[in-house]
Amino acid sequence: MVRQIRDPDPKERIVVAARRLVAKRGVHAASMRGIAHEAGVSTGAVTHYFTGKADVMTAVLRYNNEHIAERIGKAAAGGSGLAALRAAMEALLPLDEEMLLCWTVLTAFWGHGAAQQFVVAEGDSLGFRGLRSFVMSLLDQADEAGELARGVAVEHEAERIIALIGGIGMMVGGFPEQRDAIRTRARWMLSEQIDALKPSGRR
Numbered sequence: 001m002v003r004q005i006r007d008p009d010p011k012e013r014i015v016v017a018a019r020r021l022v023a024k025r026g027v028h029a030a031s032m033r034g035i036a037h038e039a040g041v042s043t044g045a046v047t048h049y050f051t052g053k054a055d056v057m058t059a060v061l062r063y064n065n066e067h068i069a070e071r072i073g074k075a076a077a078g079g080s081g082l083a084a085l086r087a088a089m090e091a092l093l094p095l096d097e098e099m100l101l102c103w104t105v106l107t108a109f110w111g112h113g114a115a116q117q118f119v120v121a122e123g124d125s126l127g128f129r130g131l132r133s134f135v136m137s138l139l140d141q142a143d144e145a146g147e148l149a150r151g152v153a154v155e156h157e158a159e160r161i162i163a164l165i166g167g168i169g170m171m172v173g174g175f176p177e178q179r180d181a182i183r184t185r186a187r188w189m190l191s192e193q194i195d196a197l198k199p200s201g202r203r
Contacts, residue, residue, distance in 0.1 A: 081142035103169040
């Protein structure tokens with residue numbers, strides 16, 4: 001039997017349920033009826049807050065990306081330069097079930113129309129460009145503190161780090177039988193890439 005929504009934030013309840021459904025079954029399988037069932041509400045309750053599936057999926061992406069941004073922001077808080085970068089990027093790795101869920105949702109949306117709608121709606125604040133700006137700001141801090149080797153190209157290195165993290169995220173999500181082995185190597189690969197940015201005498 002469908003339950004009445006009595007949550008302080010019923011809209012978020014629906015978004016969280018839709019996110020779970022996307023992670024379990026993919027974007028295409030997440031119908032409005034399926035989302036309502038997952039949330040334990042009526043389809044009418046979903047359409048009360050969202051104009052359609054694309055609207056729900058955009059909200060799911062926003063929620064997922066905000067969750068990621070909050071996590072890496074907390075990890076970097078209180079630090080600066082390479083130490084903050086290492087902490088933030090390690091927090092982004094799919095080393096626990098929380099981040100594995102985030103990565104599963106991200107990969108489910110790749111190539112999907114809702115992802116483009118999200119990019120248009122959010123601009124540069126979240127997603128790849130937002131992450132690149134964040135990583136570059138920490139690399140700039142490191143450069144100002146003398147933590148980087150001479151001649152390091154900050155933008156290029158930021159994109160290399162993001163590519164590494166993205167590759168690990170894809171491998172963990174796409175090869176579940178190798179998940180433990182990939183996770184074991186993930187921190188080592190991240191440390192190796194960050195340490196390579198330092199002057200030779202500080203590695």
